[in-house]
Amino acid sequence: MNLRAALLSVISLAWASNLPAANNIFSNLDPEHEASWRIPTVHESAIQGRRILHLENIGTLSTIFPSTHRTENRPSDVGGTPIGLMDYFADCEPSTGNPTILAITIATSFKNVAAGSNITLSLRWHAPYHRPYSAAAVPRFSLVGRLEDISAEEVKGQNVAACFVKYHPDAAAWLPGNRIHESKWVRLVVEEIYWIGGFGDRAYIGWIPVEEWQSVTKEEIEKCRLPGEKRGWASWKSWLGFEQDNQGPLEL
Known part of the structure; x- marks a missing residue:
């Protein structure tokens, strides 16, 4: 073994020895809670998903390119190919769980939908407080559905613009009627939900019925606490917000 190889070997061993224990990286739980965790139910997973929808505001809209591109200079071979693009959403219809979206009609996602594409909105939880962990341990999910225009009466009655701008102050520049881009209010009518709550040995993975x-x-939603939402980490049951005292939701 030459000197360079020997030095690399020593550096690698030193780096590996300083890594957190595998249990800390690939586990959602602190070691002392390993004996108490359980896999959440479908309904508990739905609660987590609805809280993520309420707290997050940016997701990925996935659509499919149409097979013909008469009005755009697109490569001829992208027809039928899916594309995922970042977009804003807001939880402005909490009684239904349908995300509100400000559709910019010139944007690719909405042109694809207008051409007949189906659509999904994918979200994941970004914990504000966390210890070293694997991102694969954190909940993420996709909402499969269709876009539906929100009527002018609904926009006014539900104060949709104010709700959306609360989530996205910069979006005030391109609300419907602006002089930059044509835009309109739409809701993603949720028809199917695919959920990955984390690692499969301690989280539900699968479909959540829309009725759930x-x-x-x-x-x-208000009682639920997501992993890393508060400082520190606790048991899986605590993450769901169901371990409470008389003072209200458990503070993690």
């Missing part, structure tokens, strides 16, 4: 998604109450 819609049945989540405001009170359940």
Whole structure:
């Protein structure tokens, strides 16, 4: 073994020895809670998903390019190819769990939908406080559905613009009627939910029925606490916000 190889070997061993224990990287739980965790139910997973929808505001819209591109200079071979692009959303219809979206009609996602594409909105939880962990341990999911225009009466009655701008102050520049781009209010009518709550040995992975998604109450969303939402980490049951005292939701 030459000197360079020997030095690299020593550096690698030293680096590896300083890594957190595998249990800390690939586990959602602190070691002392390993014996108490359980896999959440479908409904508990739906509650987590609805809280993520309430707290997050940016996701990925996935659509499919149409087979013909008469009005755009696109490569001829992208027809039928999916594309995922970042977009804004807001939880402005909490009684239904349907995300509100400000559709910029010139944007690719909305042109694809207008050409007949289906659409999904993919989200993942970004914990504000966390210890070293694997991103694969954190909940993420996709909402499969269709876009539906929100009527002018609904926009006014539900104060949609104010709700959306609360989530996205910069979006005030391109609200419907602006002089930059044509835009309109739409809702993603959720028809299917695919959920990955984390690692499969301690999280639910699979489909959440839309009826379960819609049945989540405001009170359940407010009581739920997501992993890393508060300083410190606790047991999986605590993450769901169901371990409470008389003072209200558990502070992690």
